[in-house]
Amino acid sequence: MNIPLANPARELKKIKNFQTRFNKKLNQGVYVGGKDVTTFEENIASYIGSKYCVAVNSGTDALLLSLIALGIKKGDKVVVPSFTFFATIEVVMHLGAIPIFVDINTETYTIDVDDFKKKVNQNIKAVIPVHLFGNNANIDEIKKICSTHNIKIIEDVAQAFGSGTENNTKLGSIGDIGAFSFFPSKTLGGIGDGGCIVTNNLSHYKKVLKLRNHGQGKNYEHEFVGANSRLDSLNAFVLNEKLSIFPEIKKSRDDFYDFYTKNLSHFDWIKLPIKENENTILNYFTITVPPLIRNKLLSYLNQHQIGASIYYKKPIHLQKAVLDRYKKISMEKTEKISKCVISLPFYSFPEDKELDYLISKINKFK
Ligand SMILES: Cc1ncc(COP(=O)(O)O)c(C=O)c1O
Numbered sequence: 001m002n003i004p005l006a007n008p009a010r011e012l013k014k015i016k017n018f019q020t021r022f023n024k025k026l027n028q029g030v031y032v033g034g035k036d037v038t039t040f041e042e043n044i045a046s047y048i049g050s051k052y053c054v055a056v057n058s059g060t061d062a063l064l065l066s067l068i069a070l071g072i073k074k075g076d077k078v079v080v081p082s083f084t085f086f087a088t089i090e091v092v093m094h095l096g097a098i099p100i101f102v103d104i105n106t107e108t109y110t111i112d113v114d115d116f117k118k119k120v121n122q123n124i125k126a127v128i129p130v131h132l133f134g135n136n137a138n139i140d141e142i143k144k145i146c147s148t149h150n151i152k153i154i155e156d157v158a159q160a161f162g163s164g165t166e167n168n169t170k171l172g173s174i175g176d177i178g179a180f181s182f183f184p185s186k187t188l189g190g191i192g193d194g195g196c197i198v199t200n201n202l203s204h205y206k207k208v209l210k211l212r213n214h215g216q217g218k219n220y221e222h223e224f225v226g227a228n229s230r231l232d233s234l235n236a237f238v239l240n241e242k243l244s245i246f247p248e249i250k251k252s253r254d255d256f257y258d259f260y261t262k263n264l265s266h267f268d269w270i271k272l273p274i275k276e277n278e279n280t281i282l283n284y285f286t287i288t289v290p291p292l293i294r295n296k297l298l299s300y301l302n303q304h305q306i307g308a309s310i311y312y313k314k315p316i317h318l319q320k321a322v323l324d325r326y327k328k329i330s331m332e333k334t335e336k337i338s339k340c341v342i343s344l345p346f347y348s349f350p351e352d353k354e355l356d357y358l359i360s361k362i363n364k365f366k
Helices: 008-012 018-028 035-048 059-069 087-094 113-119 139-149 202-211 233-244 246-264 291-303 332-338 352-363
Strands: 052-056 077-081 098-102 124-127 152-156 177-181 195-199 285-288 341-344
Touching: 008 233, 018 233, 035 052, 035 195, 035 233, 052 059, 052 202, 059 087, 059 152, 059 177, 059 195, 059 202, 077 087, 087 098, 098 113, 113 139, 124 139, 139 152, 195 202, 233 246, 246 285, 246 352, 291 341, 291 352
Parallel strands: 077 098, 077 124, 124 152, 152 177
Antiparallel strands: 052 195, 177 195, 285 341
């Protein structure tokens, strides 16, 4: 049996008459822009509880265009975690801004607020808290600190679509801008690259609207240099369809989480992921194990066609692209955790026989 790490096509099978309606869309011939994109933006704004949404063509562009809209430029300092996907830092470096790395806490692997407080000063222009694996990166606490220091917040919600705070304010709606990814393996995953920004600020909204379309307000009137970063129409159609079954997606992921928790909690060498609060939807199910076991477990699972993977093996502050530009620093907890993590298959609507296979194989690991 083959158990993938993520299974975005499985969700399509749960949507009534999906193939027929998709084919109809395909035959209509609208592939860029159109009603499906604007409907998707309205749906996302309303689901997240933000005034505005702009769909773009990736989570990376959502972050990049957010930084530009907030006026981040060469030499500005932007606080980032190092335990994240490279894109979070890449966009800062693209603009010639300087990433200031903070360590993580060992419960949710998101920004360590105490380390953040130590690094905050009047030269910091922005922070990108990453809601890693779906967990809240202490956003309320970070917001309090930022408001007293006039620091802009771009929430990296690439892995946390649908997650909320304790009072269920949706992640992404709390900072100045929230940047989502709809990469196929994400909690809300499309049929290709995709992303969006959400904001309550009209001028950020207007700026990103133009940035994603070559800096155009009116057709062929280029007010500034932008990019080609539009969400494909067919992708928007599929994302709208998936959003319509999102309560089922959430329930199924919650059940999968409970299944793992029930069946793996007796292993004293496995630390299970926590959900920061009951409104959390995990994107990845990431356990930690002793470093000496980690690679052995990974090869064992992969040999049995179980798509386990490591997020993230090498912290960003140790990546060549970063070391080529900045002095080497050390980051104790980030470096320690990166040697222990392993993400197990985690997706919506797993079949019973898949769950049985997974647990029987993990049980036999020696
Ligand atoms: C934390 C994080 N930030 C940003 C991104 C970038 O998103 P995309 O792949 O859609 O460009 C990802 C996607 O993998 C991510 O996991």
